Amino acid sequence: xxxxxxxxxxxxxxxxxxxxFIGTVLMVLMSLFMLAGGALMPANTKLPxxxxxVFGILYMFLGIFFxxxxxxxxxxxxxxxxxxxxxxxxxxxxxxxxxxxxxKYAGIFTIVILIFDVFFLIGVFKYGFxxxxx
Amino acid sequence: MDKQIMxxxxxxxxxxxxxxxxxxxxxxxxxxxxxxxxxxxxxxVVGNAMTHQSNMPAFFGPGLGMVELILALIYLFPCLYxxxxxxxxxxxxxxxxxxxxxxxxxxxxxxKFMGILMIVLLxxxxxxxxxAIALGVMxxxxxxx
Numbered sequence: 001x002x003x004x005x006x007x008x009x010x011x012x013x014x015x016x017x018x019x020x021f022i023g024t025v026l027m028v029l030m031s032l033f034m035l036a037g038g039a040l041m042p043a044n045t046k047l048p049x050x051x052x053x054v055f056g057i058l059y060m061f062l063g064i065f066f067x068x069x070x071x072x073x074x075x076x077x078x079x080x081x082x083x084x085x086x087x088x089x090x091x092x093x094x095x096x097x098x099x100x101x102x103x104k105y106a107g108i109f110t111i112v113i114l115i116f117d118v119f120f121l122i123g124v125f126k127y128g129f130x131x132x133x134x
Numbered sequence: 135m136d137k138q139i140m141x142x143x144x145x146x147x148x149x150x151x152x153x154x155x156x157x158x159x160x161x162x163x164x165x166x167x168x169x170x171x172x173x174x175x176x177x178x179v180v181g182n183a184m185t186h187q188s189n190m191p192a193f194f195g196p197g198l199g200m201v202e203l204i205l206a207l208i209y210l211f212p213c214l215y216x217x218x219x220x221x222x223x224x225x226x227x228x229x230x231x232x233x234x235x236x237x238x239x240x241x242x243x244x245x246k247f248m249g250i251l252m253i254v255l256l257x258x259x260x261x262x263x264x265x266a267i268a269l270g271v272m273x274x275x276x277x278x279x
């Protein structure tokens with residue numbers, strides 16, 4: 001029965017992992033376009049080329065940490081579930097340990113993002129209130 | 135598949151160390167839900183007053199508020215599933231087998247919900263994409279000389 005629940009978890013986890021990989025490809029492509037745009041842009045336009053470079057790096061960061069790594073962790077969870085009937089005990093142990101890795105990663109990633117948010121807010125307040133445009 | 139598998143110490147350790155992260159994420163989710171729900175109510179109430187005073191179409195405000203409220207409600211479900219998973223893990227050493235089953239069942243519900251949600255979102259994206267192209271073509275055609 002308990003194994004039945006794990007079996008039924010597997011297709012969904014696999015699906016979301018694959019979506020994560022597709023997301024990675026899209027994000028990295030987007031990032032490369034942005035970086036290329038930033039590098040090729042003429043210097044005398046109103047929009048600073050910096051803007052593209054910053055967004056390019058941001059997309060690369062999101063692609064790796066928000067799509068690729070969770071995708072890999074979920075894929076490992078899913079493959080551990082599929083090897084349960086064959087290897088029994090040990091496979092169930094590794095399945096549970098791998099889903100733990102995923103949740104730990106998700107928790108730490110969230111904390112990092114929250115810290116970034118706080119810095120971002122502080123930055124916005126500083127620039128917004130102290131350096132008003134003349 | 136009915137091979138006997140014992141619940142080992144190692145499995146319990148993995149589940150136990152999953153629990154704080156799952157609890158943390160679900161509680162954070164509830165906080166986000168609260169903000170979203172408040173925001174949507176604000177949009178509905180203030181937006182309603184604002185659209186009456188300005189020339190904005192009445193849809194802005196109340197309409198967007200409703201959309202946000204629906205999004206918040208959809209967002210509530212994974213948080214609930216995670217909370218139930220966390221609670222179920224907390225019960226595990228208690229009465230063994232069934233409680234372990236309960237924990238695995240809750241995490242299954244979570245992943246199923248996320249999978250279905252993703253399919254729904256992808257379908258919506260495709261529909262919006264097609265709709266946008268169709269609208270663009272229709273608009274273009276009606277403006278031909």
